[in-house]
Amino acid sequence: MNAPIDMEVRAHADHHASLRLWLRLLSACTRIEDTIRQRLREQFGITLPRFDLMAQLEREADGLSMSELSRRMMVTGGNVTSIVDQLEKEQLVVRQMQATDRRSYTVRLTPAGRSAFAAMAQAHEGWVVELLAPLSARQQQQLHSLLGTLKSGTPTLSEEKS
Amino acid sequence: MNAPIDMEVRAHADHHASLRLWLRLLSACTRIEDTIRQRLREQFGITLPRFDLMAQLEREADGLSMSELSRRMMVTGGNVTSIVDQLEKEQLVVRQMQATDRRSYTVRLTPAGRSAFAAMAQAHEGWVVELLAPLSARQQQQLHSLLGTLKSGTPTLSEEKS
DNA sequence: TATTGTTATACTCTATAACTATA
DNA sequence: TATAGTTATAGAGTATAACAATA
Numbered sequence: 001m002n003a004p005i006d007m008e009v010r011a012h013a014d015h016h017a018s019l020r021l022w023l024r025l026l027s028a029c030t031r032i033e034d035t036i037r038q039r040l041r042e043q044f045g046i047t048l049p050r051f052d053l054m055a056q057l058e059r060e061a062d063g064l065s066m067s068e069l070s071r072r073m074m075v076t077g078g079n080v081t082s083i084v085d086q087l088e089k090e091q092l093v094v095r096q097m098q099a100t101d102r103r104s105y106t107v108r109l110t111p112a113g114r115s116a117f118a119a120m121a122q123a124h125e126g127w128v129v130e131l132l133a134p135l136s137a138r139q140q141q142q143l144h145s146l147l148g149t150l151k152s153g154t155p156t157l158s159e160e161k162s
Numbered sequence: 163m164n165a166p167i168d169m170e171v172r173a174h175a176d177h178h179a180s181l182r183l184w185l186r187l188l189s190a191c192t193r194i195e196d197t198i199r200q201r202l203r204e205q206f207g208i209t210l211p212r213f214d215l216m217a218q219l220e221r222e223a224d225g226l227s228m229s230e231l232s233r234r235m236m237v238t239g240g241n242v243t244s245i246v247d248q249l250e251k252e253q254l255v256v257r258q259m260q261a262t263d264r265r266s267y268t269v270r271l272t273p274a275g276r277s278a279f280a281a282m283a284q285a286h287e288g289w290v291v292e293l294l295a296p297l298s299a300r301q302q303q304q305l306h307s308l309l310g311t312l313k314s315g316t317p318t319l320s321e322e323k324s
Numbered sequence: 325t326a327t328t329g330t331t332a333t334a335c336t337c338t339a340t341a342a343c344t345a346t347a
Numbered sequence: 348t349a350t351a352g353t354t355a356t357a358g359a360g361t362a363t364a365a366c367a368a369t370a
């Protein structure tokens with residue numbers, strides 16, 4: 001048998017399968033993200049980056065510095081300044097001076113911000129549940145596990161490499 | 163046993179599982195997309211929307227009208243005009259008059275555009291293969307299948323609803 | 325000197341709406 | 348009137364780079 005040729009054919013087929021998988025992954029993700037983005041705008045007048053920033057703050061009772069927010073959201077500092085400016089104008093977050101380092105601020109949710117975020121987060125979770133509902137709980141577990149492998153880069157032991 | 167309460171607990175647990183799944187899905191997708199976007203820019207000086215438009219044209223030897231491009235890319239007409247303007251300036255696509263309807267253009271890849279796209283598409287496919295490599299071929303099939311269920315909204319017959 | 329954060333600038337993508345030419 | 352496409356405008360998000368204040 002022509003093993004090398006077979007392997008090439010197999011490799012090409014696998015490549016196309018990977019590409020199709022990526023297009024499907026991208027399509028599913030974009031569809032869900034666009035739906036969430038649109039509903040956040042229509043129902044709460046907020047954008048996804050602002051929602052994300054509030055979500056970061058909600059998890060940290062002590063607040064976060066601008067640079068830490070920049071790191072976690074993976075955007076540059078200027079953008080964080082702009083987003084925090086907008087949220088502060090709407091009185092959803094506050095900048096507080098730090099005693100120890102006067103260059104740095106701590107950004108926190110205000111009580112109004114915390115309450116507004118709670119309402120948004122609840123609606124958001126409902127949308128996610130709705131949009132993922134075509135998958136059973138067991139299928140969602142499988143998907144979660146597969147995506148974990150993709151993230152970590154470590155193949156599962158129980159799976160041979162094709 | 164308190165069946166209703168158990169169901170509520172289960173529902174809450176499922177909700178959180180769905181949310182975690184969505185965050186993981188979004189994270190995986192964004193990471194891959196950002197990598198591809200960056201490499202397209204660095205290695206080919208092109209943006210993802212322009213690459214996508216060329217990909218649409220590559221599949222249609224007869225070219226596409228502006229409105230058809232707008233529909234397929236799910237963006238409004240003004241944006242397509244702007245993207246086609248840029249690609250035409252670089253001589254990667256051409257607008258051709260239609261004999262039948264003088265309001266409408268047909269947009270096609272030029273030979274240079276087709277050749278440039280072939281190189282980009284080959285590199286692109288390689289990146290996708292690389293970025294999905296942590297998953298075995300079998301795992302990729304599973305992921306493809308699960309995402310298909312998510313897309314169609316039709317649960318697989320072999321899976322009960324949890 | 326290095327770091328924190330802001331400001332200024334520029335670019336891409338996006339939507340909306342007014343507009344022209346043609347059907 | 349309706350449709351195809353363009354133009355103008357505005358807004359969000361992004362990166363880069365120069366800058367001020369502080370460490």
